[in-house]
């Protein structure tokens with residue numbers, strides 16, 4: 001729908017279809033660069049994200065603006081060191097759990113039939129929790145039984161995110177009165193959303209308190225990197241630690257899982273791509289476990305993930321609000337090429353999904369999934385390609401996410417020689433919640449490497 005609108009109206013337009021206050025929508029790279037980088041100080045996230053996400057993630061890097069955001073960013077940023085990202089052993093542990101969670105192979109065909117989507121969402125929760133909290137407190141949602149802390153945390157966290165998206169869609173514009181009626185009718189009773197937030201907090205809080213009670217000892221320089229340990233050197237406030245951990249989890253877990261899910265959705269439908277990437281995996285590692293540097297320089301793996309992030313960007317749209325009167329360089333005048341006045345308080349939304357399919361940036365074949373395009377030296381999309389955002393609030397977990405996605409891709413291709421689609425619906429059906437993912441999951445049949 002949005003692609004059609006941009007095609008019909010232009011790259012920047014004002015509309016009030018999803019709101020009472022008109023919103024300015026843009027997919028003009030120059031405007032996006034202005035909002036996120038060159039005129040960063042004139043824009044903020046605004047109160048909407050805080051209102052929607054506040055009950056679960058409170059104040060933190062993903063929800064704060066201004067000085068509070070700068071404080072959070074300074075606290076979190078030093079954690080993303082090369083050492084932390086390049087330690088692949090955490091990913092191997094959770095990959096092994098994913099293999100254990102696979103159903104048994106069919107005795108006749110030898111094929112393993114499975115929907116990979118829930119396995120990827122569990123794996124990214126477990127690996128992120130290990131990096132954030134340490135191995136002794138990590139979740140093991142892949143193998144734990146229903147009723148365990150991991151499963152209760154995962155179910156509550158998933159429920160909260162689904163509800164945030166729903167509230168974002170419903171509690172605005174012409175739907176707002178319904179939201180108000182609901183709030184009045186509910187009174188002080190806690191609804192399912194609030195209860196789920198409480199479940200998440202009640203599981204994470206004792207972990208943080210237990211950690212803070214431990215005596216501070218000198219860390220073995222060879223031991224694994226743990227966010228909580230590093231952050232606790234700066235703050236020992238349990239609430240601040242709770243919220244920053246949940247902010248990073250919210251930013252990094254579903255996004256990485258969506259990238260993996262969508263990549264395997266495509267691979268299941270493109271055996272040519274599977275063979276191409278798998279040949280590179282075989283030639284590079286000959287069955288060895290991947291090493292960081294070599295893995296991150298694999299051309300086919302990189303092209304595939306770059307194209308998946310272009311075609312199905314996990315964060316499909318984003319919004320900012322003007323803090324002061326300002327201008328955007330494009331969108332004004334009869335041809336839309338003049339600057340556009342932006343009044344203080346004006347909301348500006350940008351659709352990464354539509355931007356990434358813009359022929360002006362990616363050429364006439366922008367609507368095709370073509371990983372080879374990334375080999376073209378002429379292709380320099382700049383602000384036309386922003387899966388991880390850009391400017392001052394650029395994603396801090398980009399390298400972590402690309403490492404995890406590459407690792408899972410390489411390891412699955414080492415373990416399985418073939419993957420067939422088992423979803424009767426060939427076409428992409430999208431589910432846009434807080435992230436873009438395939439609505440039908442990724443149902444496949446896997447054939448073990450070396451099996452007959």
Ligand code: HEM
Nearest residue numbers: 061251252255256259314315387388389393395396397401
């Ligand atoms: C494919 C996976 C990922 C994608 C597509 C992605 C995308 C994004 C985007 C678009 C933003 C900007 C949000 C905004 O400003 O409105 C962002 C911010 C952020 N991301 Fe990621 N992300 C991914 C994975 C991760 C991971 C794995 C982590 C951490 C382990 C992470 C941590 C963060 C943090 C902390 C921010 C907030 C930065 C700030 O506001 O200063 N992300 N990400």
